[in-house]
Amino acid sequence: MRRAQIEIAKPCIITFFESQKQKVYTLDQLDSLLAKQREEWKLGKSMTVHKFTAFLVKETKLSEQPLPFPYRKTIRYFWGAPPLYELAMSLRPTGYLSHYSALHYHRLVPEKPITTVYVNDEQEAKGGKRGTLTQARIDAAFKRPVRTSRNCVQYGGITLCLLNGMNTDMLGVVKEYLPDLSMPLLVTSIERSLIDSVVRPVYAGGVATVLNAYKHAVGNVSIQNMVKMLKQLKYVYPYHQAIGFYLDYCGGYDDTVIGLFRKFPMKYDFYLDYQMEKTNYTKTWRLYYPSYL
Structure with a gap:
């Protein structure tokens, strides 16, 4: 059975993340990273950032960390323990x-x-006068x-x-x-x-x-x-x-x-x-x- 290209690229992807000093990512940062590395990793345009992160969370040490702030829920992605x-x-x-x-x-x-x-x-x-x-x-x-x-x-x-x-x-x-x-x-x-x-x-x-x-x-x-x-x-x-x-x-x-x-x-x-x-x-x-x- 033919292996998916992301499976083939997995060792290179892991090596890349291990070499980075950055350990905390936003989804937008992962999207930009994917765009820059797509050609090197030979990943087609059908590989969206959501598919990419889902694969990494399942197959590598990348983890998804929800941070449910009351005023705006936030998600960060960790490579290992940041x-x-x-x-x-x-x-x-x-x-x-x-x-x-x-x-x-x-x-x-x-x-x-x-x-x-x-x-x-x-x-x-802010402008305006302050109270006496x-x-x-x-x-x-x-x-x-x-x-x-x-x-x-x-x-x-x-x-x-x-x-x-x-x-x-x-x-x-x-x-x-x-x-x-x-x-x-x-x-x-x-x-x-x-x-x-x-x-x-x-x-x-x-x-x-x-x-x-x-x-x-x-x-x-x-x-x-x-x-x-x-x-x-x-x-x-x-x-x-x-x-x-x-x-x-x-x-x-x-x-x-x-x-x-x-x-x-x-x-x-x-x-x-x-x-x-x-x-x-x-x-x-x-x-x-x-x-x-």
Whole structure:
């Protein structure tokens, strides 16, 4: 019985995939790959990408991985066991690791196995006027639950969470080149990671974890760059009070650099986190913080 051409080409196809650094594919990428290799593998036009992937899933180490995100179901194809960061980058090619994922990458949190990966894909720039800040509005906002992304999915005991952060024009996002990745890893710098974690501690493991990250960052972070970055981000809320508190409270930072945050105006009382039950108050930073810290 005559063998199908794809059966004949199977060893060459396997050799090809084994030689590639890339381990995570979309269907479109496999379609492009098939188009480029079709002639070499002598596969006719009747061999569609769907037939091609079905054969590979059945006959090789290619596997199909459904990722049922609530807002858009996604499928990825793995050649073997892919690096977690490659999977993360494939979900949002213009996105970047942020919050706890970035703290973990920079070794600012305990090096235990990561359980949640945050990929931030910035929104388009928005115009319009911002609301006027008042003490009453701050109090009301921080008494409510913090808004969090529901666009998450479980994969191999890990939660993959997609965020849609405000447009910053990729401020403080750096490219890292890792030996096991087929593309650069985009991740927030130490300075940007520490700022983001103050803005959304829920994505950074909570305020105790954020405090610990500030402790571990001593000697590895440029406070001057943080100040510059914070001014560029133009937040409505006075997050400089929370950042100054962390720098002051954790110890290890020179009073001169802490003083850079004291130069910001402090017109309002502020909060370290949302919906805190028992709190203490610091007059220095006009800030409420959890009593357990």
